[in-house]
Amino acid sequence: MPRIRLRISTRLMIVLCLLVLVQSVVLGGFALRHLGDSLEEQIAQRAVQLASMVAQTPSIRSAVAANDADATSRIVSELRDATDASFISIGNIEGIRLAHPLPDRIGKPMVGGDNYAVLQEGRTIISSATGSMGPSIRGKAPVFNDIGEVVGVVSVGYLTNQIDNTVLTYQRLVIIVTLALLALSVMIASWIGRRFRAAIFDLEPHEIAALFEERNATLESVREGIIAINNKGLITTFNRAAVDTLDLGTEQLTGRHIREVLPDSRMPALLESGEPEFDKEMLVDGRYLVINRIPIRVKGRITGVVASFRVRDELTMVSRRLTRIRQYAESLRSQAHEYANKLHTIAGLIQLDKSDEALELIGQETRDHQAMLRWLVDSVDDPVVSGCLLGKFNRAHELGLHLEIDPDSHLGPLPVDISTERMVTLIGNLLDNAFDATLSAGNRRIALSMTDIGQDIIIEVEDQGPGIEDDDFARVFERGFSRKAEGRGIGLHLVKEIVSDLGGEVVVENLAAQGARFTLYLPKETH
Incomplete structure (x- = not known):
C-alpha cells in the first residue's frame, strides 16, 4: 500500500490541534480537580462556621438544654430559610434528633457515627458521611448550657451532589472553551501553513531536502570556485573548487567573515552597491582569476552575494x-x-x-x-x-x-x-x-x-x-x-x-x- 504523504500545512494543522487539545485536557482536568477540592474545603468551612453560629444562638441553647423538640424545630426552620445549607439537624446529648428537615426523622437517633468528638469532647469537627439525606459534608458544633456543659450537637450539611453540579457546570465551560480554542487553532494553523509554504516557495520538506542535496552535488561538480556570503558578510556556501583554487586549507569556512578568509575580497562592497560584476580579472596569490560577482536579492532586498571564479590560465x-x-x-x-x-x-x-x-x-x-x-x-x-x-x-x-x-x-x-x-x-x-x-x-x-x-x-x-x-x-x-x-x-x-x-x-x-x-x-x- 503506498504511503500517504501529508502536506506540510496539513501536518502543521494536526500538530497544533493536538497540542491545543492535550493542553486543554491536562489543564482542564487539573483545574476541575483543584476546583472540586477547593469547593469541598470552602463548603466544609462554611458548614462548620454556620454550625458554630447556630450552636451559640441563645434560643437554640435554651431549647436544646430543655430538650424541647418543637421549639428547636421552629427556630431551625427559620434559620434554614436564611442560609444555603442543605440541612440543619440538631440532636440532644444522647444523639436523638430535636430538629431535622424531615419531620418524621425527629426523635430518632442521628446517623453517621461522627458525633462522639462533639458530644464527649466538646470539639467542633468537619466530616464527610452518608446520613439520612444522603452523602454530605458536615460541620458539627457542640451546644453548651449556661454552666458550660455539652447538652447537644448542631449538624449543618451540604449534599455532595451540589458540589458535583457546580463542577459539572465548570466542565461544560471548559469543554466549550476547548472546542473554541481547537477551532481557533485550526484557523491559525491554516494561516501559518500558508505563510510558511509561501516563505519556502510552496515546497514540501522532502522537496527542500532533495533540492539541498542537488545543490550540494551541483556545487561540487562544477570546476569553478563558488563562494556565497549573507548580508552580514559571513560565508554561507562554498565548494571544493573554491578551497583548492584559493588554497584555503582544511579549516571550516561556514560562518566565518569573508574578510577573515579573503581580506581583499570585493564581495562586501556589492552588499552596498548592488551592482553585479562580470569577468573581472584579479591577481590573487600570484595567479590571475576571472571573477563574477552577483548580489542575491529576495523581494528586492539584497540578502547576500555569490561569487564564481576560475584561474585565467585555464x-x-x-x-x-x-x-x-x-x-x-x-x-x-x-x-x-x-x-x-x-x-x-x-x-x-x-x-x-x-x-x-x-x-x-x-x-x-x-x-x-x-x-x-x-x-x-x-x-x-x-x-x-x-x-x-x-x-x-x-x-x-x-x-x-x-x-x-x-x-x-x-x-x-x-x-x-x-x-x-x-x-x-x-x-x-x-x-x-x-x-x-x-x-x-x-x-x-x-x-x-x-x-x-x-x-x-x-x-x-x-x-x-x-x-x-x-x-x-x-x-x-x-x-x-x-x-x-x-x-x-x-x-x-x-x-x-x-x-x-x-x-x-x-x-x-x-x-x-x-x-x-x-x-x-x-x-x-x-x-
Whole structure:
C-alpha cells in the first residue's frame, strides 16, 4: 500500500490541534480537580462556621438544654430559610434528633457515627458521611448550657451532589472553551501553513531536502570556485573548487567573515552597491582569476552575494584554442575561395594558350604570399596574432580589397596583462570595421600599422570609407550603434571595453582625404 504523504500545512494543522487539545485536557482536568477540592474545603468551612453560629444562638441553647423538640424545630426552620445549607439537624446529648428537615426523622437517633468528638469532647469537627439525606459534608458544633456543659450537637450539611453540579457546570465551560480554542487553532494553523509554504516557495520538506542535496552535488561538480556570503558578510556556501583554487586549507569556512578568509575580497562592497560584476580579472596569490560577482536579492532586498571564479590560465588556454581554430578556419576558407578563383583564371589562360600570362600570375601570387609570410615571421612574435593577420589579409583579397601593412610594423611578445585573445579581438574588429566602411564607399585600400616601441603598444587602422559624422563621434563605441544594419555595432563596443579595461585609450578621427583612422594606445604595464 503506498504511503500517504501529508502536506506540510496539513501536518502543521494536526500538530497544533493536538497540542491545543492535550493542553486543554491536562489543564482542564487539573483545574476541575483543584476546583472540586477547593469547593469541598470552602463548603466544609462554611458548614462548620454556620454550625458554630447556630450552636451559640441563645434560643437554640435554651431549647436544646430543655430538650424541647418543637421549639428547636421552629427556630431551625427559620434559620434554614436564611442560609444555603442543605440541612440543619440538631440532636440532644444522647444523639436523638430535636430538629431535622424531615419531620418524621425527629426523635430518632442521628446517623453517621461522627458525633462522639462533639458530644464527649466538646470539639467542633468537619466530616464527610452518608446520613439520612444522603452523602454530605458536615460541620458539627457542640451546644453548651449556661454552666458550660455539652447538652447537644448542631449538624449543618451540604449534599455532595451540589458540589458535583457546580463542577459539572465548570466542565461544560471548559469543554466549550476547548472546542473554541481547537477551532481557533485550526484557523491559525491554516494561516501559518500558508505563510510558511509561501516563505519556502510552496515546497514540501522532502522537496527542500532533495533540492539541498542537488545543490550540494551541483556545487561540487562544477570546476569553478563558488563562494556565497549573507548580508552580514559571513560565508554561507562554498565548494571544493573554491578551497583548492584559493588554497584555503582544511579549516571550516561556514560562518566565518569573508574578510577573515579573503581580506581583499570585493564581495562586501556589492552588499552596498548592488551592482553585479562580470569577468573581472584579479591577481590573487600570484595567479590571475576571472571573477563574477552577483548580489542575491529576495523581494528586492539584497540578502547576500555569490561569487564564481576560475584561474585565467585555464580560460586562456581554452580561449586560445578556440581563437586559433577560428582564425585558421577563416584563413583556410579565404585562401580556398581565393585560390579557387586563381585556379579558374590560370585554367582559362592555359586554355587560351596564354602560358606566359599564366606563369606570371602564378609567380605574382607566390611572391605576395611569401612576402606576407616572411613579414609575419620577422615582425610578429605571437603565432595566433600572425594567424589573425594572415586570415584578414586573405579575407581582404577575397572581398576585392587591398590590405596594406606598414613594413616597419613590429609586435613583439605581448605583455602579461594583454592576452592573445584580447589582441586578436582588437585587431580583428578594427579591420572588419574598416573592410565594411571601405566597401560601403566603393574603395579598396585599408592600412594597418603596429609598433611596440616605448611604453605603449600603438595600433593604427585607416579605411577609405565615408568617415564619421560629427554627431556620431560620441556614439561610435556604443553597443548596438551602427549606420549599416540591424544587429551590428558590437565590434567597436568590444574594442572600447577591452581598451578601457587595459587602461588604454582609443582615438578616432576623420582623414583629410576620405575615410577614418582608429588609433589604439595600450600601456605595456597597468598601474
